[in-house]
Every structure is written in structure tokens, then in C-alpha cells.
Amino acid sequence: MRATIIIIFSLFFFQSNSQNSDSQKAIENYLESYFKYDREIIHVQFNKNKYVNNEDIAFKGYITSKNNTILAENTTNIQLVIYDSQKQIIQKKLLFANKGTFEGGIHLDDKFKAGKYYFHFFTNWMRNFIEDDSFVQIIEIIDKKGTYNFDTNEPNWETAEITLFPEGGFIINDMINIVGVKITDCNQKGIEISDGIIVDSKSNEISRFQTNHSGNGIFYINPYINETYTLKIKSDKLNISKPLPRIQETGIIVSYNNNLNGQNLLINVKTNEKGVELYQNKKYDLLIQQNKKAILKEITFNNKQTNQLVNLDKKYLSNGVSSIRLIDENLNEITERLIYNYGTNKSVTSLEARTIANDSIILFGKTDGILANLSISVLPGDNICAGQKRAILGTFYLNTYLEKPEINNYSYYDFENKKRKEDMELLMLNQSKSKYQWNNIKSNPPKMKYTFDKGVTISGTIDKVLKPNSKYKIALFSFKDNVYEETTIDEQNKFKFENFYARDSTVFILQMMDKKNVSVFTKMTTKVSSNSSPLYLSSTFDNSNCEVLKNPNTSFAFADSKTDPSVNLNEVFVQNNFKKEILTNKDKMSMNAQGYKIEEGQQGTVLDFIARHGYRTGVDFETNDAYIRTSYNLNSSSSPVVYVDDIEQTDFNFLFNFELSEVDEIYIDKSGFSDNSSRGVGTIKVYLKKGGSSNKYFKAQYYSMIVTNGFVKNIEFKNSYFESQKEFYYFGTLNWTPTIKIKDNPNFEVKFPKGNQKEIKVQIEGFTPEGQLISEIKKISVL
Known part of the structure; x- marks a missing residue:
């Protein structure tokens, strides 16, 4: 397969080369070796990213094959490790993935105090690779007992920092250089400015620039080697300056124009006049590469020109980020630029919401994604808990290739953002390097030690x-x-x-x-x-201890919980339907025993029933064994004698999830007089229904175990109770639907209760078997 791909590229682009050079063959071998094994990428959609501390956290995950951009089915085991703001582990969970997707959630409890938490998802297979392809989601827990101050839209101006990204990694003398500018605060929040300037040592203005909402900008400069230059910003909120790097005498830069008419990409390998003399008769390989898909072109400066142009049809570029590298004769990387190709991405969903019968809202959707698997979160229009806008496209096409992930990335894929391509160009400029470093590709191919985990x-x-x-x-x-x-x-x-x-x-x-x-x-x-070992939270991810700024003028005080849950009734009717229970085994018990007839439809387990009638029950997580203990002496480890159909049971594990639907009668004698062998804390006898499925198992001797390190049971997501409608509008969830499967009919519906909101926020994420990614974040009016 590799040879076929390289030949195709050579025929289309490099017809002047009758055969590949030795250096190109070596590069091809490096790529083949480094990207031989497929990689898994995870994206997880949460129903929101802020939660009141009595809510349910819900999420849906998608796992893809990096080489093929289809749902990956090799792994069933997804590890979730939850860290607090100090990076201390709070919980570990094993999640089950089926055909490339998984879902789950957490009932918040006292372990989760107010603050920031990191949800870290990864697989065992990911540990084979140097690059971190795990997924991290930051959420915030809000204490309902206190007053909550909303986040401010303003950056932390006092911590503003400027980072410069010269196009080739350095600024070269006596030629036009493109320099990227990124301005962020300590939370990596972009700072938008409109009045940045570059001045020389005599305070002459050389260039002017501005930055966008992400803090990314660009300026052009034709410098002189003996001059010094400074970037300056002076406004009411920001007064900062930064010296430009020292000017280099010469060097080689890779630049490109990605905005030509049609589908052409123009790459410019350029130097100054001194560089033309210095690099004469030297050969370089221009490598355009994403994973092991690559295009190679030999470059020389023999024609005495400072600019070497390469014209390329973008249809041969993969969707997402590719690296443009210049490699010298010794196979060392001279410079690298990143480029983004939007390819065939398109909007594939339409949404409409309508009020039905004054008590419900139906969200009508339609998608062009054949056989799509979707997840949908619906929030009230005024909700403040979904400030982070993260797209599945941003995970699989963007962040998987960046050294530092761009978390709020939906704006780069939002068709309502008319500047999305311009913003992406600036983002690509303001990257020092890709996640895949050339030295690793050349010298450190993966050593496969870890397997795909299944069960x-x-x-x-x-x-x-x-x-x-x-x-x-x-x-x-x-x-x-x-x-x-x-x-x-x-x-x-x-x-x-x-x-x-x-x-x-x-x-x-x-x-x-x-x-x-x-x-x-x-x-x-x-x-x-399981085979999985810890994959520690990436050291490059959000190491800042900077607090998110709150707006003191916009706070919210939660209402006190109701102390009297009673409801006044107009009338109460009492009807005597007493029916004397006929207990068929009461003669086997002492007069101190209490007998219970288990009625049809009675829910719960035998262990739960015993716990409601005078004993402590649970699981000892040191031994993984269920226990039944007396409730009046908390230090006692003594257990009652338990019989099932008059057979003594020394193993209580089976009772842990043994349903009452299998049981006819239960007798509890705390005195122990019903059994001469009682150890003084009582006798419990369980009699099964005749012909039940479990009768035979209690007649044979067995060993039992309770699973405590297996796959976590998925929660049934429930909306939490809020004291007022305003609380719900700010913090609640209207609907969370983790799985909608589109089959023959492209239309789908989601129904949920209506409040008085006139607008809702909807986020849809999804995947098709062919690899079409679906991501929509919209505000929709309720008709």
C-alpha cells in the first residue's frame, strides 16, 4: 500500500523526477515505520461544563481510528480518571465502549466540593505512543449553599502575555518576514486588541497589527540586522511591550498562500540574498505530511532566486492539519509550518423547536449523515453552564495534531462565523510546532508494548x-x-x-x-x-494556577431548600383493604420471629430488605464480600444465621443482587431462638417461590464473588430539582439524549418538558460509519 501511495503522488506532482532520491526513500521509510500502527482518538461530549453540586454529570464518547477517520472498534475499555484542582485523583472508572462509542455519568456527592475538576479519558493502546491522544474535559462544580459569581467576559489584563511566532522560527535580515502574535492571559483566554505597533530603536513605527477574539494576530517586517525592534501595546486596559528576537543574518523560511482562487495551494520556500549564495548546490526535501500520507518535492536554490515556488492541488491534502517541513541532505528538519485544509466539511443538520400542548417542547432535527450516531444536549436559553464550545471536528481534525490543544474550537467550524478560515490561518501561524516532532519520527518509532483492551x-x-x-x-x-x-x-x-x-x-x-x-x-x-495502567494527566495541559475571574456585579444566590416537604390535601379518604397474610412457613420459626409475605411486584433485593428490617448490610471492599451485621452494636462483626429454603448460607454475596421477585417469604428473628446454632445476633430465613429460576442454585455448594473493579454501571440521567424557575434557567438541563441513531429516515425528534423559555441552546455531536463528523451548537427560538 505504501508504494502505491508514493507512486501516485510522484506521478501527479514530480514528473520531472524519474525516481526518488535516497533521502526521499529514507523519509518514506521513517513515515511508514512511525505511523505503521493506527492510533485511537477520543472525543467526549458533556451535557454542559458547569454543574450545581446535586446534579448528574452526563457524557457521550466517540473513539476514532486516526488513519481512517472511522469509529474504532478494537477497544472496549475506556479508562476515566477524575482529578481535583490540585491534580489529586478523586475517582477511577472503567467505561465500556461498543462499536466506537460509550456513554456514562456521575451522580455528584460530597466527594465533589466546589471547584475545578479534570475528567481524563484514555485507552491502554494509547500508552504505546509518545504523543498524548487522551481527552481531558475541565468542569466546574458550583456549591448550591453559597452565592455564585458569574464568570466575567473580560480577560485578566494584569496577567497578559505576548508570544511571538516568526514564520520560520526566526526573523531574517533584509527580507519580508511574517510574524505571528498571540496575546493571552494566565487562563489562556485570548485578548483582542486593535492598536498594536512595532517600533525600531528610534521609536519609528515599522508595522501595525491587531488580534482577534482568540488573541491571534499577524504583522509583516523587513528588518535590518543591526537594528532592534519592539512590539508595543498601549491602551486604557493594557500597557505592555516585548522586544522582537534578534535578527538572523540568513536562513530559510517556508511560507504559503492558502487562499488562492480554486483549490490551489502555493508554497514558498524563501531566503535572502546571502542565503542564495550560502545554500547553492544543496538539496532540500519539501515534505507535506499528515500521519503517513505524504507528498515530497526536491528544492534547490540553483536558479539564483530567493523564492522557490511549489503549486499544489489541495484535493491531495487530508482534512485537518498537515505539516509542511523542509528537510536537509542530512535528514534534519530546517523548519516546519502547519496548514489546515477544510476539505469536505459541511453543515449537515437543521433544527427547529416547537411548543406542543403548552407542556412540552419538541426539537425537530434533520441530518444528511446516513446511519449517523448522535448525542444531543438541550439547555435553557439563559443557561450559563455551557460557556465552553468544543467541537468533535476540533478534536479529530485539529487538536490531535497540535502540541497544545485549542479547547474552545467550535468557532473554527461554525458556518455562521464568516471569518472562520481567516481565524484558522492565524491559529496555524501561531504554533511553534506540531505534536509529531521530526526527531521522534526519524529516531524513535513506537515500541508496541500495550494491547487493545477488551473486557x-x-x-x-x-x-x-x-x-x-x-x-x-x-x-x-x-x-x-x-x-x-x-x-x-x-x-x-x-x-x-x-x-x-x-x-x-x-x-x-x-x-x-x-x-x-x-x-x-x-x-x-x-x-x-484489567491490563491498563495509569496514563497520567499531561504535564502540558492547563498547568496554570490562575483563577477564573468573576464578575462581582453579576452574582446569584440560590434559594434555601424547603424544610417542609409536606403537601396540603383537600380531602383524605381512608379505605380498609387489609388482607390477612397467610405465612406458610411460620411454624418453623419461634414466636419472636416476624414474617413477611413478599407481594407480586415488590421491588428491591433481599439484602436491601434485610437492611430495612434491623440489620446493617453492604460490601466490604477489602474482601469484596457482602455482609449482614447487627445495627445495635456498630463495632460488632457478628452476622445472623441465614437460610435459603432451610439450607444455611455462609456466603452472603448471592443476596447482594438477589431480587425479591424470586422470594415468597422472609422471616427475621433477632432473638435467634428460631435456630439452636444461632450465634446470638439472630436468624433470617428466606423461602423462594416454587419453580423459581434460582431454586437449584441454592441446593448446590458454590463460591460467589461481587465485582468491584469491573465496568462501571451507567447512570440513568435525571434532571435535578431547583427551587425556582430562574435557578433552572441559569443552571439546569432541559434534555440529555446520549444516543440517537439515524437509519432510513433522516428526521429525528427529541421531546422534553416546557418552561417559559423563548429560546433554547442545542449542541449536537455525531459520527457516521463513513467518517462524516457532525457538530452543531445553536440557539433556537421556541415557536
């Missing part, structure tokens, strides 16, 4: 002496989840189930079986593990 491993050791060559096996099952698997026992009495989908809080039953499939009881030790 977890349940492993264990049996506590029983076995005869040599015995034919025992381990059966693992969960009748509730319809799971049954078998594996062998090795010579060290060990066994394992690999690539297994095990969800947290699932109870699995394990039994040792002989060659006749007869159960043989034995004690076991078990554990759940």
Missing part, C-alpha cells in the same frame, strides 16, 4: 489438592444476567476468564466441576483486573 480478567486460585491429570474445570455463571462460561484449571490450581464483560456490583457464582459435570465444593480466592 477484564476474572482470575482465581482454588483451595483444594487435586490429583495429577485430573479433569476439573471452573464454571462461572450469573442467572440474572444470563451468563455461563467455563475454563480449565492449570497445574498451579489457577484459572482465568479473559476478555470478560463484568459490570460493577454483579454477583457471579463459581463452581468447580468434575468431568461428569458434578459440582465439587472448594474455597477460592478471586480478583478482577
